[in-house]
Each structure stands twice: as C-alpha cells, then as structure tokens.
Amino acid sequence: MTERIRATIIDTVDPRKPIRLTPAQAGGPIHTRSFAGLFRNLRLVGGGLLFLLYFGTQWLTWGGRQAVLWDLNKQQFHIFGATFWPQDFILLSALLIIAAFGLFFITVLAGRVWCGYACPQSTWTWVFMWAEKVTEGDRSQRIKLDAAPLSISKLLRRAAKHAVWLAVSLATAIAFVGYFTPVRELVIDLYSLQLGGTAAFWLFFFTAATYINAGWLREQVCMHMCPYSRFQSVMFDADTLVVSYDAARGEQRGARRKDANPQAEGLGDCIDCTLCVQVCPTGIDIRDGLQLDCLSCGACIDACDSVMDKMGYARGLVRYTSERALEGGQTRLLRPRLIGYAGALVIMIGAFVWALEARPTLSLDVTKDRTLYRENIEGQIENMYSLKVINKTQQPHDYLITLGEGPYELHGPHQISLAAGEIVDIPVSVALVDDNVNAHEKLHFSVTDASDPTRQITAPSSFIAPRVR
Incomplete structure (x- = not known):
C-alpha cells in the first residue's frame, strides 16, 4: 500500500510541497470509499425508482397482454392501453427532441445532474461498485487486495465479484430484451435452454455490454465516450448550479487539531483529508475547479459535510452553487437562456400531447394493381385495387368502405369487421359507369367506423381508362 501511495506523489523543487496525483491522473483502477449523506440518499431513492420502473414494467399485464411491449414481428408498440405503429414513429422522433431540450434545460439550470442521478451508465456503475464492496471489502481492503499476491482467498473474492456482476448484467439484458419479446416466454425459454438464435444473441450482447461498460470501463465511458461531457461546458453560464469548492473559505488547506483555531494558524476550513477525492467515482479532485469529468453526483459534498x-465547521465548503455566487454575487435562476428552453419545452410538450390525441386510430393505404385497366363482363372499364386497413385501437370495430363522388362504382366488400390491432388487405375493383371520362382521373376511398361516423379516413388513388376521343 505504501508503494501505491508513493506512486501518486511527484517530487517538486520544494520537498515540502509535492504534487499529489488524483486517482484519475495516476491511472489504474479507481477505488471509491463508502460514505453517507443527503445526496447519496437522493441517488438511492432515484435509482431505486428507476430500477423498479425498468425491471418491473414489463411484468405488468394490460388487456391480457404484456403492458409495455415492442412487438417487432407484428410491428406494434404497446404502451398500456395505446398501440403505436410504424406510421406513428414521427411521435418517437418528437419525443426524443423533447428529451434533448429537457436535457439542455436541466444542464443550464444545474449542470450534469442527469449524469449523477439518472444516467444508466452511472446508475449501473454505482451498483457494480456496491457489488465490489460486498465481495472485496471497502476501499482500503480493495487496495490491499490489488497489491496482494495471488491466493485462494483473492481468487474466491474476485470470482464472487464477477459472478455478481454477471448476474446483474444478465438480469439487465433479460429486462431489456423483455421489452421486445414477451418476457415471461423469454424467461421460460432461457430456463429450459430453448432460446431462439436471435434472442440468445441479444441476451449475450447486452449482458456483455453491461458487464464491460459498468464493470470495466466505468468512468472511462463518461470521460471519453459520452459526447455529453464534451458539449456541456458550452451550455454552462455564470448562474449554472455546479458542484464547486469554495476556495476563498477553504484555503490555505492543511491538517490541524480539532480544537485548533485555523485563523491563528493561517489555515482555511479544508483540512486536506482528501475524502472528497476518495469518494469520487471518476477519481478527480473537485478542489482543482470545474472539470469535464465531474458528474455532479454530490458524493464529494456528502464526504466534505461529514468532515x-x-x-465543528459550517457545511458547504463543497456545495452546489454558481460561479456568480462564489464571486460574491447572487445566483439568477430566471435568465433568458433558461426561459427560452423552458418556453420551447412547454410548446413542444403541448404540441406532442395534441399530436398524441389527434393521431388517427384507423389507417388506410391504397395500392393500385399494375394492370392499367380491363373490361368486365358488362363492358365497363375496370381498375383493380388493394386496400390495406389497420384497426389501431384495442377494441374490435365494424367499418364501412365507400368511394367518393364520381362516375364510378365500387365492386367488393362494403363492410368489414376488424379485431383489435388487426390488419387486412381487401381486393376491390372500381368500374367506370360514364364513358365520357378522361384517361386519368382522381378518386378517393374512404373507410368509416360504423359506430362512430366521425372516425373516418380517406386515401386518394387514380383511375386509368382509354383516352376519350
């Protein structure tokens, strides 16, 4: 352990002032220290709710089926009582844009709190670090274990850690794949070793991805792979709330007795215990100022407040605050950029809700037969069509098929019954009953709910006939 500590010290011209490297600067694994506090509790509550939502939602049932299921085979996305189709994917794009603006808003307001409290990468990393603590001990024990020679005890502890990691990774993969294939069938097939090739591939892929990202890469994903850390600084302003060290109050830092008077010794409130560094999941020293690697998780705040x-000092040496407040000013919560993002969010959410309510629950696609036209037994010019009708609701409905005004006559079924979510292709023909029609004419097919005439959808097509001379 002594060698590890010495490896993180760089001698300078003045031996009394060596440069201490942070874990992130020294390289190697980052071993975090256990701690308690307000922000840790907030993260536990938030993470617990997210885990309950992620792992529990797919086990709910709604109307005899899985409540949330993206059925790729049927091209249907079920969310409780609503069913979405490929034609509705524009709503997904809108939702992603809203989420992006929401992220911009929260970043301008409070920095990278998404990373610290809700990002799946950091949330799963905290779980994996907990597994590390349970199997290998707290920070000092893990450092000793790293330096210890290979032994049976070390092998057993490492094997237990990786077994827990793999179990969490497999559970994560099952939950994810369970949103795309019925999860109950998936678990039964996995238990009986009767998985299909596609399901087995994706289970393996997401198990490996979780195991590698949260177990091995960890902070490297946040520091080098995540684009959010790269553009976040562009969105900060002097009033953004970020985790900050109050240098005016903390410096000069240094050790002292508890009953000592720091002012008399020329010291600030920072006792240089480095607990803020030891609890940091990315291994940085918050006292060095705002850094791209800071996740705004508040771990250093909890550690510093406990010290x-x-x-017997006031809390808040490390705290959520703004650059303006650190300079003695007053943080402005209402400012043009924040108001602009908030206004854009309100407008987009309102438009999304309206589009969600107004989206058609009935779909009609008309495909004309490749044959230009033909003559039927009555001597009339006739065109062939295929009507694709989709009942997007979760109840069966009867529908009426009609043709718009014009010199045409519809031949084929005029009424159909569709079960919930059913798709049918209906072949029909349209005959020309007036010979004095141009070669190319527009016509419109309509499908109407028999029980609710307001639910109607119309699709255009064309009618081709010999040119009138």
Missing part, C-alpha cells in the same frame, strides 16, 4: 460536522 465539517466532525470539525
């Missing part, structure tokens, strides 16, 4: 309590 301040023991020393």
Whole structure:
C-alpha cells in the first residue's frame, strides 16, 4: 500500500510541497470509499425508482397482454392501453427532441445532474461498485487486495465479484430484451435452454455490454465516450448550479487539531483529508475547479459535510452553487437562456400531447394493381385495387368502405369487421359507369367506423381508362 501511495506523489523543487496525483491522473483502477449523506440518499431513492420502473414494467399485464411491449414481428408498440405503429414513429422522433431540450434545460439550470442521478451508465456503475464492496471489502481492503499476491482467498473474492456482476448484467439484458419479446416466454425459454438464435444473441450482447461498460470501463465511458461531457461546458453560464469548492473559505488547506483555531494558524476550513477525492467515482479532485469529468453526483459534498460536522465547521465548503455566487454575487435562476428552453419545452410538450390525441386510430393505404385497366363482363372499364386497413385501437370495430363522388362504382366488400390491432388487405375493383371520362382521373376511398361516423379516413388513388376521343 505504501508503494501505491508513493506512486501518486511527484517530487517538486520544494520537498515540502509535492504534487499529489488524483486517482484519475495516476491511472489504474479507481477505488471509491463508502460514505453517507443527503445526496447519496437522493441517488438511492432515484435509482431505486428507476430500477423498479425498468425491471418491473414489463411484468405488468394490460388487456391480457404484456403492458409495455415492442412487438417487432407484428410491428406494434404497446404502451398500456395505446398501440403505436410504424406510421406513428414521427411521435418517437418528437419525443426524443423533447428529451434533448429537457436535457439542455436541466444542464443550464444545474449542470450534469442527469449524469449523477439518472444516467444508466452511472446508475449501473454505482451498483457494480456496491457489488465490489460486498465481495472485496471497502476501499482500503480493495487496495490491499490489488497489491496482494495471488491466493485462494483473492481468487474466491474476485470470482464472487464477477459472478455478481454477471448476474446483474444478465438480469439487465433479460429486462431489456423483455421489452421486445414477451418476457415471461423469454424467461421460460432461457430456463429450459430453448432460446431462439436471435434472442440468445441479444441476451449475450447486452449482458456483455453491461458487464464491460459498468464493470470495466466505468468512468472511462463518461470521460471519453459520452459526447455529453464534451458539449456541456458550452451550455454552462455564470448562474449554472455546479458542484464547486469554495476556495476563498477553504484555503490555505492543511491538517490541524480539532480544537485548533485555523485563523491563528493561517489555515482555511479544508483540512486536506482528501475524502472528497476518495469518494469520487471518476477519481478527480473537485478542489482543482470545474472539470469535464465531474458528474455532479454530490458524493464529494456528502464526504466534505461529514468532515465539517466532525470539525465543528459550517457545511458547504463543497456545495452546489454558481460561479456568480462564489464571486460574491447572487445566483439568477430566471435568465433568458433558461426561459427560452423552458418556453420551447412547454410548446413542444403541448404540441406532442395534441399530436398524441389527434393521431388517427384507423389507417388506410391504397395500392393500385399494375394492370392499367380491363373490361368486365358488362363492358365497363375496370381498375383493380388493394386496400390495406389497420384497426389501431384495442377494441374490435365494424367499418364501412365507400368511394367518393364520381362516375364510378365500387365492386367488393362494403363492410368489414376488424379485431383489435388487426390488419387486412381487401381486393376491390372500381368500374367506370360514364364513358365520357378522361384517361386519368382522381378518386378517393374512404373507410368509416360504423359506430362512430366521425372516425373516418380517406386515401386518394387514380383511375386509368382509354383516352376519350
């Protein structure tokens, strides 16, 4: 352990002032220390709710089926009582745009709190670090274990850690794939070793991805692979709330007795215990200022507040604050950029809700037969069509098929019954009953709900006939 500590110290011209490297600067694994506090509790509650939502939602049932299921075979996306189709994917694009603006809004307001409290990468990383603590011990024990020679005890502890990691990874993969294929059938097939090739591939892929990202890469994903950390600084302003060290209050830092008077010794409130560094999941020193690698998780705040309590100092040496407040000003919550994002969010959410309510629950696609035209037994010119009708609701309906005004006559079924979510292709023909019609004429097919005439959809097509001379 002594060698590890010495490896993180760089000698300078003045031996009394060596440069201490942070875990992130020294390289190697980052071993975080256990801690408690307000922001840790907030993260536990938030993470618990997200885990309950992620792992529990697919086990709910609605109308005899899985409540949330993206059925790729049937091209249907079920969310409780609503069913979405490929034609509705524009709503998904709108939802992603709203989520992006929501992220912009929260970033301008409070920095990278999404990363610290809700991002799947950081949330799963905290779970994997918990598994590490349970199997290998707290920070000092893990450092000793790393430096210890290979032994049976070390092998057993490492095997237990990786077994827990793999179990969590497999559970994560099952939950994810369970949103695309019925999860109950998936679990039964997995237990009986009767998985299909596609399901087996995706289970393996997401198990490996979770195991590698949260177990091995961890903070490297946040620091080098996530684009959010790269453009976040562009969105910060002087009033953005970020995790900050109050240098004016903390410096000069240094060790002292609990009953000592720091002012008399020329010291600030920071006792240089480095607990803020030891609890950081990315291994940085928040006292070095705002950094791209900071996740705004508040771990250093909890650690520092606990030290301040023991020393009898006021809390908040490390806290959520703004650059303006650190300089002695007053943080402005209402400012043009934040108001602009908030206004855009309100407008987009309103438009999304309206589009969601107004989306058609009935779909009609008309495909004309490749044959230009033909003559029927009555001597009339006739064109052939295929009507694709989709009942997007979760109840069966009767529908009426009609043709718009014009010199045409519809031959084929005029009424159909569709079950919930059913798709049918209906062949029909249209005959020309007036010979004095141009070669190319527009016509319109309509499908109307027999029980609710307001639910109607119309699709255009063309009618081809010999040119009138």
